[in-house]
Amino acid sequence: MNRILPIVKKDVTQIFRNRFIAVITFLAIFIYAVIFHIMPSKVEEAYSMGFYFEKGREVAEEQISKEEGLEVVWADDEEGLKKLVENEDVQAGLSFTLPEGKPKIVLYTSSQTPEEIREAGDVIAREAAYNLSGYPLNVEFNEVVIGPDLIGMQVPLRNKMRVLFVVVILAVEFYALGNLISEEIRKKTADAILVTPVSISEFMTAKVATGIFLTFFEGILAAFLLNIISVDTVIPFAVLLLLGAFLVVAVSFVLGTISRSFLGLTAYGTLFMVVFMIPAFILIFPGGYSFWINAVPSYYLIIPLDGIVNYGYVLSDYLPEMAYLGSFDLVMLLLGLYVLRRRLT
Amino acid sequence: MMGFNGFFFEFKFWCDFQFFLCNMQSYVKMIIEMEKAVSAENITYSYNKKLAVDHVSFHIDKGEILGFLGPNGAGKSTTLKMLVGLLVPQDGKVSILGMNTSKELKKIQAQIGVCFEEKNLYEEMSAVENLKFFASLFGVRRLDVVALLKKVNLSVEKRQKVASFSKGMKQRLMMARTLVNYPKVLFLDEPTDGLDPVSARAVRDVILEEKGKGATIFLTTHDMMEADKLSDRVAFINDGKISVIDTPENLKHEHGKRILRICYRLDGGVREEELSLEDKDMSKRIDEISSKYSILDMHTEEATLEDIFIKFTGRKLVG
The missing domain is CATH 3.40.190.10 (Periplasmic binding protein-like II)
Structure with missing residues (x-):
């Protein structure tokens, strides 16, 4: 632990001293907050x-x-x-x-x-x-709602969009953490660390901790600015954010390891980012849903986020989704750690 | 009652004697090993079936500087990486300060300092931040950063971002970083490569100062003059194998040709002649020249390490 903490401190300093990363991170949060607050807060139901x-x-x-x-x-x-x-x-x-x-x-x-x-x-x-x-149809008409009845629970577009915003903010971390890892490898600063008493496991643990810390911190900051946090939502949101942060870290490990330059990282990162965000667009444009979207891991983050943040559901309503997301986090993280270890040795 | 002779031929005596001999042998071996700060035995490494280092063995005594010389791709950096634990030898073993790298790597790494050829510093951080960060990884809490930076002539620029440093300044900071844990063994990979004379001298001064304090140093370099000046012994590596390892003086004495070069005027032009200092008829020939011609210049020349390197490897060191 006494060797992990200095690396985390150094990583956080390094990330925020990279102007590009700092700007895209905080500017994104700020802009999304402004967009949220200027959009109509009520749904025109008539x-x-x-x-x-x-x-x-x-x-x-x-x-x-x-x-x-x-x-x-x-x-x-x-x-x-x-x-x-x-x-x-x-x-x-x-x-x-x-x-x-x-x-x-x-x-x-x-x-x-x-x-x-x-x-x-x-x-x-x-x-x-x-x-x-004067000739109504001669049929008996009954309405049965299968699943949660959302009538009267119309959510303004801006509230739907804040889930998208949170997901985008998480996805921006692909670049921040991916770039951090990629630079450690490319500039061989990882070698300089690994000839000290720091082991590869400690080095990788520090990177995971940095990624989780940053993603979580930015997610919480965005949540405050987007009015997501309330007494009822704080814990479920934090749990989901943590699961999302693990997903981001895992993907960033892979991205950082396979990217040979910042350009490469941007190209791969954009690809992952677009796929990561597709399920969030489904919330705004439900007509765009396709079956294959179920295969995108972020779907299992976005759907519970939407349910909890916008419709007052609780975590127990989304146990299967969380189990799937947790499993994917684990598999992806193991893959990320494996590729990074291979690259470092 | 059994006499001395009786005891001498007793089985128990021979067992005890054999036990004593074995212990003596391992004790002597231990003392010899203790004198070695670095020991590599048959270390081998290949990248995708291409042999980079081929069963290389050598040792460095405590307080000694070993210059490791070889052209690009000869296996110098791979050897260094195996010594410091960045690569695991595919065959053979490495011991540093009496500890095996395969078993006690982290203990070893706490006592060594490595200066890489690449300037792998954190460029967005200042010189002080870089040093403090690496000191913290070694658990060094009270590092006199200012004194360390002063040693490498960087005390004025201590708060500047490393990104704004020149190549020489970065290299000097690299040297300072190598010393944050007060290492007993230093591994320096081309520490003066491409530096201006002032920076190169500053780096060489630090190396000699550390040697003066008793540090053991493994130094890879392209610069023959530097190797000659700094190293107690030099090893020539080529195609992954060590061709020779000895003191620069011995190498030059045994394998080099010492010559006398004479320039004299002949038929309106200048003629140059080389005479071997080992040649018995040399003085006779000098008398002959001086009596017939006017001598313009006469000086002795020693063989350089470069000449000896070419003799052993058939290759030039640079290029």
Whole structure:
């Protein structure tokens, strides 16, 4: 221990004296905190829809007012309805006309309207049409939620994004620790240490300790700035952060060992970073989920992080994920230590 | 009653005598070993089946400087790495201060100092920080950093980042780093390579000062003059094998040619002639020249280590 601590102190000093690493680390944390605080903190849950009824507006108003979560804007004519949609005053517009006595329903959406909003408009339009025509479908409709019912628990985008931010901050450590290890090998400072009474095991333990310390410290700092830490989340977040830190250290060992230059480290690091972050994007764009994402280890860090930070779940809800992540940490760390030991001897 | 003769032929006597002899033998061996600070026996190392060091054996007595000379790729650095424990010999063994590197490496490393050819310092840290860091790895708490830096003429630049140092300053700091644990044995890999004369002299002064304090020094160098000046003995290594090991004086005496070079005027031009100092007819020839021609210059020349190196290895040391 009395030989590990000086190495850790030296490593931390060395990392923060590298301006590039220091800047990308702290600038990232600062910028993400600013982005988080300027983004809207509430979710717009109401769906705004424009209506034009050629006839029977009074009846329609009465019927439509029964629809939950629907913000209604009435247009005086079809052109006025189109204008409302075009100006994005409403997310969709529904016109109900009776040309030649036959009801005609048209749903207007803007070309900028996202697919899911169009689909929602379509559903609302059909429901409204059935209600208005007086012929509801002759079926019994029941809704059963499998798994946690998240209705009413809509999370603002910025809260989803803070999980991504934490993951990015962890991933930046690939460069910091990877560069530290790579430099020790390339500049042969590791040799200078290994001809002192410091053993290879002590040397590697010091690197693991430095990596865990830095990743953990930066993760906690980011968590404070991103309002993640609360009485309920502090322990589960710390546990997950620790598991994430081990993953980062393990990957950095491999990166630092295989990289022959800073350019090489940047190239390999970016590759690992992108893969590491993909599961975090799924939180923001759920439509992008693919089965293979389950194979990315960071998935098992990000999903519990999201659940705990954004939905109030507890660690015991994610035991299988944590077990998988822990196992992967162990395997990856052993691999990292093995390649580094081979390189040093 | 058994007399002296009777006891002499007794079985027990012979057993005791044999035991005594064996103990004496190991005692003498131990005393000899104690005098050796470094001992390498048949050490061998190959990289991907290419033999870099081929069954090399030598020893360095306590307080001695051994110059290890050889061209690039001869196996000098690999030998040094095996001695200091960075590489494990694939065959043979290394003992330092009576301890085997395969068994007591960390104890050995606590008592040695290594100066690498590469300037492997922490460039983002200052000279003081570098020295303090390495001292802490040896568990040295009260290191007089200022005195150490003064020794290598770096006391003014002690707070500067190493990145701003010149090559000579870095090398001097490397020498200072080698001394942070007050080592008994120093391993110096090309310590003056590429340095300006002032820095090279500062490094040489430190080497001699450490020798004066009783340190044993293993010195690899390209510089024959340096090896000649500093080393008590030199070893020539080529293609992973030691060709010869002896004192520079012995090598020059036994293998070098001492000559007398005479320059004299002949037919309006200048002629130069070499005479062997061992040649019995030398004085006769000098008389002959001085009587017939006007002598311009006459001086003796000793063989250099470079000449002897070429004689043994067929290669030049540099290039």
